[in-house]
Amino acid sequence: MDEALKGVITIATAIIGVAILAVxxxxxxxxxxxxxxxxQAFSNALSVAESPVSGNSLGGMTGMNGY
Numbered sequence: 001m002d003e004a005l006k007g008v009i010t011i012a013t014a015i016i017g018v019a020i021l022a023v024x025x026x027x028x029x030x031x032x033x034x035x036x037x038x039x040q041a042f043s044n045a046l047s048v049a050e051s052p053v054s055g056n057s058l059g060g061m062t063g064m065n066g067y
Contacts, residue, residue: 023029047056 024031050056
């Protein structure tokens, strides 16, 4: 049973890896935009996490209504 589960997980991981690779190299993919958006989202999340220490209000999250 344990070996069968490892096999299923290995195959699923391989399929996901191939799908990610296909999206990244596709001509229709906006890879640069996606990576840029992910970076901005991470930066905003980091700013919010630091805001109690740094004293920044809302930590640079713009467009958020209320806290």
